[in-house]
Amino acid sequence: MPELPEVEALRHFLTEHLVGRTITRVLPLAVSALKTYDPPPTALEGRIVGAVGRHGKFLDITAGAPDGDVLHLVTHLARAGWLQWKDPLPAHPPRPGKGPLALRVALDDGSGFDLTEAGTQKRLAVYVVRDPAEVPGVARLGPDPLAEDFDRAALAALLGGERRRVKGVLRDQSVLAGIGNAYSDEILHMARMSPFKLAAKLDEDEITGLYEALRTTLGAAVERSRGTAAGRLKTEKKSGMRVHGRTGEPCPVCGDTIREVSFSDSSLQYCPTCQTGGKPLADRRLSRLLK
Structure with missing residues (x-):
């Protein structure tokens, strides 16, 4: 299971590869991974990634629209989930229900990433929210042990x-x-x-x-x-x-x-x-x- 150090490293990696890029397509492929439905994942399309954050083991990708509206793609990789970067993404769209792929995000330069989950216990969680605090797991988090004020x-x-x-x-x-x-x-x-x-x-x-x-x-x-x-x-x-x-x-x-x-x-x-x-x-x- 990815823990704080790995999620923090993913945050750094995605900051370098995502910030400033436009999300062109979001393909949900495993209904079990989607924990919110309004706004839908497709509402992220056309938005520019402004930042990548971390809340404990949760990744938080912030994407804004031209009118200033902001959405957050919040992900918890759970025990068997992972983020796989693709540069470039495969030309053909994936088929739902085939293999471990749960969600694909495509960017304007042809790159993107897949969220995958191995095994039969499906615990990977994907949320699209206007505020990360809307995610129950984020709302209940204790302090970050690497925060400057955690003494x-x-x-x-x-x-x-x-x-x-x-x-x-x-x-x-x-x-x-x-x-x-x-x-x-x-x-x-x-x-x-x-x-x-x-x-x-x-x-x-x-x-x-x-x-x-x-x-x-x-x-x-x-x-x-x-x-x-x-x-x-x-x-x-x-x-x-x-x-x-x-x-x-x-x-x-x-x-x-x-x-x-x-x-x-x-x-x-x-x-x-x-x-x-x-x-x-x-x-x-x-x-x-x-x-």
Whole structure:
């Protein structure tokens, strides 16, 4: 799933390729992806792209009409969605219902992009709105963890009332915008913290360590991804992971074997030596968690 660093890199890439271009055609090909119908996606045609923004994991393409009317094409790529840049776009229009293609946007210079989604669980979401706050997922977002005004005190305030495990808090978009399963694993590994430690019980030093790990991990991932073409961002994300997705491999810090805890629809990875005092966490599917 694309998370904050990848969506931020997509924002930079699209800013360079979209801003100033006129949208000539919008082809919705998967009804399941469209979450709004008024205005319709075709209302974007003839508008000039003025900016590309990001709200957590949401991309926001702003397109204006000559009369000053502005619309936003807001997209959430979900778990299996992706944006594929085409320069040029194929000459023949795609056929609805064929393959993973959900939406195509064509520009006045012959280029454009496709929104695609692999697999059978269709969660990719596309909205055409006059204000991004009309998108429920955007409206409920917590603060951006890389915002200039997001300091240690802000993180401490968010954690103070949380009686959940810190892994779940980091992934909750209403608490912090943009962090998902992968980067929460990476942040907690850098902070040398168990994913199942209760957020409200973190002491002052642990909060400081978590804040520094959060800013460092996300900041480094954004810089590493900046300038990367859209088609290579998935590979770039995977190559930068130290523990996530690396079950059975040696920890790059201490050399211990990276372990995994599986859930019904996801899993987490961690290093016992770095994060849990050398004690493996039991798989939740089989027994109670060890703290």
